[in-house]
Amino acid sequence: MTYEALFEHISQKKSYLCIGLDTDIRKIPAHLLKESDPVFEFNKQIIDATADYCVSYKPNIAFYEALGAKGWESLQKTIEYIPKSHFTIADAKRGDIGNTSGLYARTFFDPSSSGLNFDSVTVAPYMGSDSVTPFLDFEGKWVILLALTSNSGGADFQRLETKDGLVYEQVLKTSQTWAGADRMMYVVGATQTKDLANIRTIVPDHFLLVPGVGAQGGNLEEVSRYGMNKACGLLVNASRSIIYAGNGLDFAEKAKEEAQVLQKEMAVYLDKYCN
Numbered sequence: 001m002t003y004e005a006l007f008e009h010i011s012q013k014k015s016y017l018c019i020g021l022d023t024d025i026r027k028i029p030a031h032l033l034k035e036s037d038p039v040f041e042f043n044k045q046i047i048d049a050t051a052d053y054c055v056s057y058k059p060n061i062a063f064y065e066a067l068g069a070k071g072w073e074s075l076q077k078t079i080e081y082i083p084k085s086h087f088t089i090a091d092a093k094r095g096d097i098g099n100t101s102g103l104y105a106r107t108f109f110d111p112s113s114s115g116l117n118f119d120s121v122t123v124a125p126y127m128g129s130d131s132v133t134p135f136l137d138f139e140g141k142w143v144i145l146l147a148l149t150s151n152s153g154g155a156d157f158q159r160l161e162t163k164d165g166l167v168y169e170q171v172l173k174t175s176q177t178w179a180g181a182d183r184m185m186y187v188v189g190a191t192q193t194k195d196l197a198n199i200r201t202i203v204p205d206h207f208l209l210v211p212g213v214g215a216q217g218g219n220l221e222e223v224s225r226y227g228m229n230k231a232c233g234l235l236v237n238a239s240r241s242i243i244y245a246g247n248g249l250d251f252a253e254k255a256k257e258e259a260q261v262l263q264k265e266m267a268v269y270l271d272k273y274c275n
């Protein structure tokens with residue numbers, strides 16, 4: 001998906017909501033456990049109920065890998081089921097020496113190899129350029145680089161001072177020489193809103209993937225006020241607060257209600273801050 005197509009979809013839907021499909025077999029409603037693939041059945045009903053209110057889905061790969069081959073199968077079926085209009089993110093946080101990164105890229109981007117055809121994958125910048133650029137060899141696919149994460153421990157390294165600024169600032173600056181705003185996004189936690197104005201001076205045009213509203217307590221208004229640019233430039237993720245909003249027969253309806261609340265708020269912020 002292109003930058004322009006993503007912005008067009010956001011404008012049409014008046015939403016920059018990304019729903020995290022962090023589907024934990026131990027947390028899904030009991031009545032689904034009799035299904036042959038409970039994880040896929042849960043995802044399918046969540047997608048059917050919420051697709052009108054979001055522009056993106058982000059399965060966190062850990063939740064699928066933890067189930068072995070069966071989890072991989074649920075992930076493949078889920079990715080095929082998501083409407084093509086929606087931007088898909090493999091939240092896998094990969095990155096290794098170039099040779100190995102190339103295979104991680106095939107895993108998420110080459111359906112003839114793995115059965116998966118994501119639009120993007122999250123990548124850790126720690127191993128540097130040759131660990132990231134193999135993901136960019138796949139035309140039209142995106143890298144979402146970890147910059148300033150939502151967890152408190154992120155500060156251990158990301159906020160270390162160097163002679164040229166903080167480590168996360170260096171990640172933003174150096175990685176711009178690898179790809180532009182049309183192929184690269186950055187992860188910035190919704191719990192890090194004090195840094196958003198600074199981040200926007202370094203990457204004014206890039207999309208930011210912002211996890212941390214909902215269960216982690218991030219503030220959507222602040223994220224939007226300080227993070228939005230003229231093409232919206234935000235994909236705000238919520239996982240647990242949406243997908244586990246209910247736990248009964250009506251779990252998908254409850255998820256829809258939560259998604260709708262966020263979408264309505266986003267419509268207001270798009271009018272106010274997207275310029």
Ligand SMILES: O=c1ccn([C@@H]2O[C@H](COP(=O)(O)O)[C@@H](O)[C@H]2O)c(=O)[nH]1
Nearest residue numbers: 060149150189211214215216238239240
């Ligand atoms: O900095 C980061 C990077 C990734 N995540 C992931 O996003 C979701 C958040 O889930 P919630 O249930 O809405 O808290 C989850 O998959 C994380 O692994 C993040 O939270 N922070």
